Amino acid sequence: MKFSINSVKKKELKQWLAFNVFRALSVLVVCILILILSFITYHGIKVISWEFLTSMPEDGMTKGGIFPAIVGTLCLVTGSMIFAVPIGILSAIYINEYTKASFFKRFVKLMTNNLAGIPSIVFGLFGMTLFVKTLGFGDSILAGSLTLGLLTLPVVIRTTEEALKSVENSFRHGSYALGATKLQTIRKVVLPMAFPNIITGIILSIGRVSGETAPILFTVAAYFLPKLPTGISDQVMALPYHLYVISTSGTNIEESRPMAYGTALVLIGIVLIVNITANALRKYFSKKVKMN
């Protein structure tokens, strides 16, 4: 075998080329993100005002604000979390703390993954037949929240499971050695330690739920409803559906464009806040754990 300067040079040149291509493509991905964010921020910021956020839509949704949509989305997020968080956490505790590697565990995990992969529009179909029709909830916050709750359940289960897994076994053994029962160990040792990661997971799923449109199309969302809900059997407007409606099928698409930019910016804002909070929490808690 011969080693020539030439072949080494060629090798290095190839590496230089490959690395720069990868770097450039990564930068491109970031640029796409920045383009989307800045485009919507640039156009949306002009529309956003206190009035826009707190008043009712007017004139065929070309003027006024998006207050009912914000309230509607808040209701749906709260409702779905009330459903998904307890069940998700309990489920993850059972899978991670009570079952050993077994067929049951693998099966439940497989089903959870499958549920996570089901398209959101199928959840919409399902929610409509089960909650709206069969159980007779009608188009309501209840039906919408349950549909969204089921949709986000796999996310909560998975993040909680990860959080529980990251608690080292030595803590559990220590607790048992002190005479604590399994339940006591979970309650007093495992859960508190896993808590930060669980919260992070929940925050991220709030972000996801607030942006989902397809599941609420046929279970709760109202096209135009300039009043606030009074109970869980009311229909509501929701931010993502509102954006869809005014950007595609409104009575006057051109005139309602500023409203659409504003709504899109509010949605992006929610996602930004959620992600920043989650990351900040993650950082804060990981520091704290290291310090202890």
Place this chain on the structure above:
Amino acid sequence: MKKTLKKWLEKTIEGILFLSSTITTLTVILIVVFLFKEGKSLFQSTPIEEGFVLAVNKANAAGNLSANQIKNIFDQNIINWKELGGNDEPIFLFRMDDLSNYYTDEELGENFEFVPQRTNEFIDKTPGIIAFFPSKNIDSNFSGKILPIEKTTLKQFLSEKEWFPTAQPVAQLGVLSLILGTLWVSFGAILIALPLGLATAIYMAEIATKRVRNILKPLIELLAGIPSVVYGFFGLIVIVPQIQSLFGLPVGETALAGSIILGIMALPTIVTISEDALRTTPNAMKEASLALGANKWQTIHRVVIPYAGSGITAAAILGIGRAIGETMAVLMVTGNAAIIPHTFLEPVRTIPATIAAELGEAPQGGMHFKALFALGCILFIMTIVVNLTVEFISSRRKNKISH
């Protein structure tokens, strides 16, 4: 006493925990039951509008007609019974409203009480007739022949190209163009997302410094967090007009627009999963390669990427799965024309977009409604296949790594 109570309590809580853990399984089962029950009922009904019949003259020799043949008759593509194996007789189209052209108001009766009788009469004296009228207007001594309409079959449903669920007199329920549209858009999306996503994953896993990676990671997460309507909105306002002017098209809502948006949306899935896969390459293997004189790129190219191959495949498949199921963004940018796509510059219509756009208008329990649920079943099966494939690949991968 206290001890047994405590034990009992622990058992109860364990029971509750167990029950919660079964809820995902239960949900999947319920989704299957509800979706398929409604979807299956499509194949137990004929595609003619409910409460209506098609009738011909008693001398007509034509046999069972398919939905497509009936459509061609009413579109006047078929104008002679001979083409359908009947007598040589031109086809005469008749709808209920036409009756007043042939009979006076008196003949039809003050409250239209003679309508059934007149309909019968008219069918009887017109040999080439095909009549479409409400079944309540069938006369008690009806002398014509009610056409038996074939039930929608699964084969027809999957292989016919025409999707006109509200067409009269019979709905055209062929989903081939929708299935192909979905696959076409998703395929385009993966063509865009895979190179970009893989490059980013390789950069993050192997090339970038830790600091750069710590900046990139949250940005990718952010990309995943943006709601699909916002992507759709962005596509509608920025990408669609660009495509329109760039290619000089009459409309910019095309498969290409859908693929670009879906490609961006699939990026986070592909980046995250392939990065994880790349990271599982054992350091010993990389070091061995470097020790043999390979440089970093050769190591990545020859050791890391092949080692992570199955993981990267899983990422690509999962990315396709995401694209197939995506609804709102696609609905907003692809133009929703139910035609079989040939290029990326035509409008297409996907399965999820069809469901989202039409379910609101389909009367519950009607044919259209059932057809949309059958579409939901197809979508469900597609995504389950994707999930199980990924599951299979990653379980094999885990075995390989642990050995």
